[in-house]
Amino acid sequence: MTVPPPIAMLAELTHRCPLACPYCSNPQDLLGREAEMTTAEWADAFRQAAELGVLQLHLSGGEPAARPDLAELTAAAQGCGLYTNLITSGIGLTPKRLDALEAAGLDHIQLSLQGTTAELADWIGGYKGGFDRKMKIAAEIKARGIPLTLNAVMHRHNLDDLERTIEMAVEMGARRLEVACVQFHGWASRNRAQLLPTRGQTEAAKRIVSEAEQRLRGVLAFDFVPPDYYADYPKACMGGWGTAGLNIAPDGTVLPCHAAQTIPHLDFDNVRSKPLAAIWYGGAAFNVYRGTDWLPQPCRSCDRKDTDFGGCRCQALALAGDAGATDPVCRKSPRHQAVLELLEAGGSRADTAFVYRTAAG
Numbered sequence: 331m332t333v334p335p336p337i338a339m340l341a342e343l344t345h346r347c348p349l350a351c352p353y354c355s356n357p358q359d360l361l362g363r364e365a366e367m368t369t370a371e372w373a374d375a376f377r378q379a380a381e382l383g384v385l386q387l388h389l390s391g392g393e394p395a396a397r398p399d400l401a402e403l404t405a406a407a408q409g410c411g412l413y414t415n416l417i418t419s420g421i422g423l424t425p426k427r428l429d430a431l432e433a434a435g436l437d438h439i440q441l442s443l444q445g446t447t448a449e450l451a452d453w454i455g456g457y458k459g460g461f462d463r464k465m466k467i468a469a470e471i472k473a474r475g476i477p478l479t480l481n482a483v484m485h486r487h488n489l490d491d492l493e494r495t496i497e498m499a500v501e502m503g504a505r506r507l508e509v510a511c512v513q514f515h516g517w518a519s520r521n522r523a524q525l526l527p528t529r530g531q532t533e534a535a536k537r538i539v540s541e542a543e544q545r546l547r548g549v550l551a552f553d554f555v556p557p558d559y560y561a562d563y564p565k566a567c568m569g570g571w572g573t574a575g576l577n578i579a580p581d582g583t584v585l586p587c588h589a590a591q592t593i594p595h596l597d598f599d600n601v602r603s604k605p606l607a608a609i610w611y612g613g614a615a616f617n618v619y620r621g622t623d624w625l626p627q628p629c630r631s632c633d634r635k636d637t638d639f640g641g642c643r644c645q646a647l648a649l650a651g652d653a654g655a656t657d658p659v660c661r662k663s664p665r666h667q668a669v670l671e672l673l674e675a676g677g678s679r680a681d682t683a684f685v686y687r688t689a690a691g
């Protein structure tokens with residue numbers, strides 16, 4: 331296949347974060363501050379990304395505001411012509427830091443929402459007072475007119491508040507709401523039994539989003555990521571492996587997706603020691619599941635293979651023990667029974683305590 335250049339890059343600037351969300355997609359082996367790339371190393375990675383063809387840069391974490399050089403990094407990315415999106419919980423942002431980010435040319439903020447009340451949000455985020463601080467910074471973002479997406483990570487414990495979540499997005503002046511049902515990678519995989527929504531919640535969420543999309547046309551746009559396990563077919567994870575985007579971990583490891591390090595047989599290159607273009611086009615980890623030639627049956631003979639590329643590799647590993655298998659979410663997968671069994675068992679431990687994400691040093 332002809333390999334296209336990536337459109338988007340997610341820069342995990344740090345794994346450090348004041349919150350401890352049990353649905354965190356960061357790996358269970360978190361990197362500490364000492365492993366993180368320096369300002370100059372990140373700036374060089376951004377320059378290489380822009381030269382490679384990347385248009386959008388997502389500054390993420392952990393909590394990217396834990397990096398004191400966040401404004402400097404934003405300015406470096408802007409200087410390369412990248413569109414910059416800051417993915418943040420809002421904790422660690424202040425009016426003064428927003429001044430600096432605006433001066434650096436930040437294009438967009440994606441603010442996470444853990445819950446619609448302080449009680450719920452602080453319990454889910456594992457951080458007392460977090461909700462109130464988030465609401466203050468949300469008001470600042472609105473007053474400044476910085477383009478805002480509200481990212482609501484939804485699961486069993488907050489999906490029933492979806493209507494209020496939508497109201498809050500409108501009140502905050504968000505232009506877009508991501509109703510993102512938890513994907514079970516990283517820390518989230520340890521909390522699957524607690525977080526898995528019910529089928530009833532999933533169906534209700536589809537109705538509520540569809541009705542709100544009509545009602546709020548021109549006011550609020552929606553991105554709805556329904557829970558994978560209730561779908562008939564998987565999503566094209568990352569828009570296809572090695573096709574649309576890449577991630578860089580805090581230490582410079584270049585990944586085809588945020589959970590790729592769970593796949594034990596893959597070797598990953600590092601942007602500190604190899605040019606990004608060489609990694610994207612020639613890196614072994616990027617080529618192993620690229621395109622459709624590698625697909626197993628039943629994907630190989632399936633007319634959806636150019637739509638979903640056989641689904642998510644990390645999910646195939648987690649549910650079928652084989653990253654090269656058809657994603658078991660697919661109803662045609664010979665391992666689909668594993669998903670049905672999870673759904674059957676789902677809820678049995680919904681009320682047990684979360685395994686909160688621990689702190690990265």
Ligand code: SF4
Pocket residue numbers: 563564628629630632633634635636638639640641656657660661662663
């Ligand atoms: Fe997608 Fe493979 Fe399922 Fe077809 S068989 S829908 S290509 S995962």
Ligand code: FES
Pocket residue numbers: 515567568571587588589590641642643644645
């Ligand atoms: Fe890794 Fe889907 S999260 S391929």
